[in-house]
Amino acid sequence: MPEIFERRSRESHGEWVITRLIQTAGYSSIFFVLMILYFLLANGLPVMKDVSLSNLFSTVWYPIEEYYGILPLILGSLVVTLGAALIGVPLGILTAVYISEIAPQWVKEALKPLIEILAGIPSVVLGFLGAIVLSPFLRESLNLPTGLTALTGSILLGAIAIPTIVSISEDALNTVPRAYREAALALGTTRWQTIWGVTVPAARSGILMAIMLGIGRSIGETMTVMMVTGNAPVMPDSLGALFAPIRTMTATIASEMGEVSGGSPHYHVLFFIGIVLFLITLGVNVMASRIAFRQRKRSERVLS
Amino acid sequence: MDKIVVEHLNLRYSDGTESLRDLNLVIPANAITALMGPAGGGKSTFLRALNRLNDLADVVAQSGRVLIDGKDILEPEMDVIALRRKVGMVFSRPLPLPLTIYQNVSYGLEVAGERNREVLDKAVKLALDQAELWDEVHDRLSDPAEALSGGQKQRLCLARALALKPEVILLDEPTSALDPVATAKIESSLSELKKNYTIVIAPHNTQQTARVADWVAFFLQGEMIEFGPSKDIFTRPKDKRTEEYILGRYG
Numbered sequence: 001m002p003e004i005f006e007r008r009s010r011e012s013h014g015e016w017v018i019t020r021l022i023q024t025a026g027y028s029s030i031f032f033v034l035m036i037l038y039f040l041l042a043n044g045l046p047v048m049k050d051v052s053l054s055n056l057f058s059t060v061w062y063p064i065e066e067y068y069g070i071l072p073l074i075l076g077s078l079v080v081t082l083g084a085a086l087i088g089v090p091l092g093i094l095t096a097v098y099i100s101e102i103a104p105q106w107v108k109e110a111l112k113p114l115i116e117i118l119a120g121i122p123s124v125v126l127g128f129l130g131a132i133v134l135s136p137f138l139r140e141s142l143n144l145p146t147g148l149t150a151l152t153g154s155i156l157l158g159a160i161a162i163p164t165i166v167s168i169s170e171d172a173l174n175t176v177p178r179a180y181r182e183a184a185l186a187l188g189t190t191r192w193q194t195i196w197g198v199t200v201p202a203a204r205s206g207i208l209m210a211i212m213l214g215i216g217r218s219i220g221e222t223m224t225v226m227m228v229t230g231n232a233p234v235m236p237d238s239l240g241a242l243f244a245p246i247r248t249m250t251a252t253i254a255s256e257m258g259e260v261s262g263g264s265p266h267y268h269v270l271f272f273i274g275i276v277l278f279l280i281t282l283g284v285n286v287m288a289s290r291i292a293f294r295q296r297k298r299s300e301r302v303l304s
Numbered sequence: 305m306d307k308i309v310v311e312h313l314n315l316r317y318s319d320g321t322e323s324l325r326d327l328n329l330v331i332p333a334n335a336i337t338a339l340m341g342p343a344g345g346g347k348s349t350f351l352r353a354l355n356r357l358n359d360l361a362d363v364v365a366q367s368g369r370v371l372i373d374g375k376d377i378l379e380p381e382m383d384v385i386a387l388r389r390k391v392g393m394v395f396s397r398p399l400p401l402p403l404t405i406y407q408n409v410s411y412g413l414e415v416a417g418e419r420n421r422e423v424l425d426k427a428v429k430l431a432l433d434q435a436e437l438w439d440e441v442h443d444r445l446s447d448p449a450e451a452l453s454g455g456q457k458q459r460l461c462l463a464r465a466l467a468l469k470p471e472v473i474l475l476d477e478p479t480s481a482l483d484p485v486a487t488a489k490i491e492s493s494l495s496e497l498k499k500n501y502t503i504v505i506a507p508h509n510t511q512q513t514a515r516v517a518d519w520v521a522f523f524l525q526g527e528m529i530e531f532g533p534s535k536d537i538f539t540r541p542k543d544k545r546t547e548e549y550i551l552g553r554y555g
């Protein structure tokens with residue numbers, strides 16, 4: 001009797017330690033996020049003292065002459081990301097539909113690991129390929145003065161977003177009950193009508209989430225865009241900007257952070273760009289998780 | 305009149321299951337034919353052969369003939385889409401498409417190319433009427449079908465099949481997820497519908513078979529043991545296994 005009692009208490013002791021450990025790990029990630037946020041704000045917000053708002057939100061980025069207009073950088077990021085979305089979203093969704101609805105088993109088994117490999121390619125390698133293969137190709141085939149353009153970045157970022165979009169969309173398609181497809185087919189619909197009319201709409205929220213997360217990945221991507229977009233901080237003002245060099249927020253921070261002296265206005269502006277980037281990414285992620293939340297609530301309602 | 309004639313139908317799945325073995329049977333028009341028997345007997349497999357839904361499953365071998373109005377529907381050149389419009393199906397899970405009530409019923413017609421609002425409206429009303437659902441939903445046709453009760457959903461699934469003006473209706477345990485009241489409604493629609501349709505149903509228990517069937521086919525492990533008028537099967541079955549099943553000796 002006392003022996004059992006002792007063992008119990010030892011067990012619960014171990015239990016206590018493990019619980020605390022897990023708790024600490026959980027809290028520490030919150031702590032780190034808060035630290036990062038504090039660090040960003042502490043180094044970015046002083047910009048308000050050094051640089052006037054009209055300078056900060058102007059269209060000229062030329063730090064040596066104290067022109068700190070971040071609009072070309074924000075728009076640069078948006079143009080490249082939009083281009084990436086235009087390329088990555090349709091391709092990603094079509095690939096997911098193909099893998100989950102059409103491909104024979106052996107193709108499925110070949111494609112899935114390939115997509116995972118694509119996801120695992122370091123972005124610097126993609127950037128390298130972009131610089132020596134894609135950009136000369138674009139320059140010649142489109143007859144451009146340079147192949148280092150927003151479009152080049154978009155294509156590569158599209159390739160980076162595709163694995164995320166494919167794997168999450170495919171999961172969403174796979175959770176559509178088989179019975180939906182059979183019900184539609186039993187009504188005399190063709191396979192395509194079933195896919196576009198029933199299966200894809202039923203997986204809609206999962207696919208939307210896939211798109212959000214894919215776009216989120218491409219906004220934050222640095223190395224690839226730095227290597228292939230030419231890095232010219234020009235204000236993109238028309239569709240033609242896609243075929244010209246551009247500069248993104250991430251590339252600006254990465255390439256200039258090494259040269260600035262700590263505490264200078266330039267230094268603070270770079271951190272301020274970091275805050276903007278953080279807010280955009282946060283917004284995209286919040287949208288994605290709200291979609292996911294809505295989807296869960298709906299499935300709970302359906303199942304109850 | 306003989307609507308469906310099945311001759312020497314054999315079917316084997318890729319896992320080696322002989323799910324149908326030398327099936328011979330004649331299904332009369334304008335009557336309810338019930339497929340009775342324990343689970344795994346091949347009832348669903350047989351129903352899904354009648355609208356070629358088995359095309360999707362991994363069937364490795366299929367032989368024999370299934371004639372509907374004298375035409376062999378198992379032929380590879382059969383127009384499967386047209387067949388499925390002529391042979392409608394209701395499944396055991398009352399699962400409307402993720403659309404509105406109206407769209408669920410009009411869906412089959414719309415993908416078939418029907419665009420005329422008036423024609424669609426009329427067809428939707430008629431189908432919902434036939435499924436005895438119109439009175440309950442006529443004032444909320446544009447609500448999501450998800451909002452209906454289980455029994456209403458199943459009648460909606462019946463209506464969406466009826467909207468295509470099929471000649472044959474297949475039902476695979478259509479009431480297994482429903483309460484007795486909802487079950488009774490489906491059964492009463494069926495006895496009304498049989499005047500104009502050929503109905504083949506796998507009821508979800510023997511009592512239901514007794515209630516709805518005009519003809520009964522007893523399926524056991526891929527074989528059809530006995531076929532006859534419902535009254536004969538229940539009062540004087542020819543085969544001992546049929547009798548044992550009716551008396552409740554199988555699961």
Ligand SMILES: Nc1ncnc2c1ncn2[C@@H]1O[C@H](COP(=O)(O)OP(=O)(O)O)[C@@H](O)[C@H]1O
Nearest residue numbers: 317319321323342343344345346347348349361
């Ligand atoms: N898609 C399938 N793949 C492999 N075997 C199947 C499949 N569907 C049914 N079977 C097998 O075929 C037999 C008959 O099943 P089924 O037609 O569902 O019978 P019932 O509807 O009478 O319960 C069972 O042994 C079952 O395991």
Ligand SMILES: [Mg+2]
Nearest residue numbers: 347348476506
């Ligand atoms: Mg069954």
